[in-house]
Amino acid sequence: MAKAKRADVVIAGGGSAGLTAALAIKHGAPALSVMVIDAAGPRKGGPDQRASAIAAAARRMLAALGVWEKAASEAQPILGMEITDSATGDAVRPIFLTFDEPLADGEPFAHMVPNGVLGAALKESAEKAGVKIVAPETVADFTVQPGAVTLALGSGDKVEAKLLVAADGVRSGLRAKAGIHTVSWRYEQMAIVVNVAHERPHNGIAVEHFLPSGPFAILPLIGNRCSLVWTERETEAKKLLAEDEFVVQLELERRFGHHLGAITLDGPRQGFPLGLTLVRDFVRPRFALLGDAAHGIHPIAGQGLNLGFRDAAALAEIVVEANRIGLDIGDMEVLKRYERWRRFDTFQMGVTTDVLNRLFSRENGLLRIARSVGLGIVDRLPQLKRGFIREAAGLGGELPRLMRGETL
Secondary structure, eight states, X not given: OOOOEEEEEEEEOOXXXXXXXXXXXXXXXXXXXXXXXXXXXXXXXXXXXXXXXXXXXXXXXXXXXXXXXXXXXGOEEEOEEEEXXXXXXXXXXXXXXXXXXXXXXXXXSXXXXXXXXXXXXXXXXXXXXXXXXXXXXXXXXXXXXXXXXXXXXXXXXXXXEEEEEEOXXXXXXHHHHTTOOEEEEEEEEEXXXXXXXXXXXXXXXXXXXEETTEEEEEEXXXXXXXXXEEEEEHHHHHHHHHSOHHHHHHHHHHHHOSTTOOEEEOSOOEEEEXXXXXXXXXXXXXXXXXXXXXXXXOGGGSOHHHHHHHHHHHHHHHHHHHHHTTXXXXXXXXXXXXXXHHHHHHHHHHHHHHHHHHHHSOOOHHHHHHHHHHHHHHHTOHHHHHHHHHHHTTOSSSOOGGGGTOOO
């Protein structure tokens, strides 16, 4: 029988949150051996068309880790945001709320970065720092013993570690094996993600149309291009994903409008079912959840990935500090600090996005008037608007050092 390989930290999942945690731990504690086990092989169906809003706090962390410089040329600053509340067929869509002020230091509150660009930059930085990436491979099972956790890999190999971090997505199999329960439900909505090209420049302005079927977000990319996150009822979304390009473009134009001139599809459509998933616990002995494995939220506020980045920064800080003072990095007392730090933030964001989606996805005349009045009041209160901008920038609450732009 082959001898088990060894690592101090094993992260199961090579997405953005998992790679960031691996890089941050290695960056702060170079002597720790860090391994990422990634189930993903070559992507089927072409490259990922999605792009993500990287909040200012997450950008500061990526800069501190040496990642941002590799992605910056493809990063489009979001210089403002316009919010409307209307029906699909409305001829005029009044803007009830605008965010067009940078942060105090002139920094944009977010940037749009293609997922493929970000993933490549994180992987390159992690490998350069000494993180071992094993792919395609899976963690089939794990067993916790005193002082270690033993991983059984899909290939038959075994790995012994001090800490296993599950970053294997919202349907995490490792979370289930750890016996961690969730509170979850489906929204009967899907997000259709597609990129479009357009005639006129977007000037870095993002637009969020609140429509009865769900939010329709127009997010600026480099050049005269935008990424659309188009929320529809699930039955309608499945029909649209199966329709030909001509029909989809007509439906897009009804929602997109003509403020940027003629639009054309720029890549394939992708559909993602939407729901809310919150875990009851973040940790078990020698085991921690990270990113979508710990929380899956509605994209209405664009904060899903940024929550994962905050997880990564908090976990890395706790692991690095524990290692420096000679504590066992997989001990429950150490891991409970991570759970306490992240539990309220993720619960609060999950509830907020759930309430917003339910509030704005209802066809009710009186409710629509109340929403419009509420948005208008916020628009006229500069201090309140600045508070919303800080939250959108990821600068609220108790920030990990990396998200303040400091090294560990």
